[in-house]
Amino acid sequence: MIEELEPIALGELAMTPEQFGNSTVAEIDALFDGYMRRRETLEDLFIIYCAMPVMRGPVKKPPSYKKLTAHRRKHNPKVGDIDEDMQNFWRPILKSAH
DSSP states (O other), X not given: OHHXXXXXXXXXXXXXXXXXXXXXXXXXXXXXXXXXXXXXXXXXXXXXXXXXXXXXXXXXXXOOHHHHTHHHHHHOSSOOOOOHHHHHHXXXXXXXXX
């Protein structure tokens, strides 16, 4: 399992070897879920503000947002928005930390 987690931790998550060694599998999994949510948010911004406006001009029937993000639901149905109950639980905690 370490051989599979190490490239992700040291690559996409930009952890140092020391951070990787001190982290549990659950912590790395949580970090990776956060990474995937950030990546999807950036992809959404790119689609909405770059791809869709450009495609609306030259293409007679441009693909919809749903069509442009269909690969995400097909390949990774687990990752998605944080549900409302989770948001309501964490929001006061994170606000009090400031």
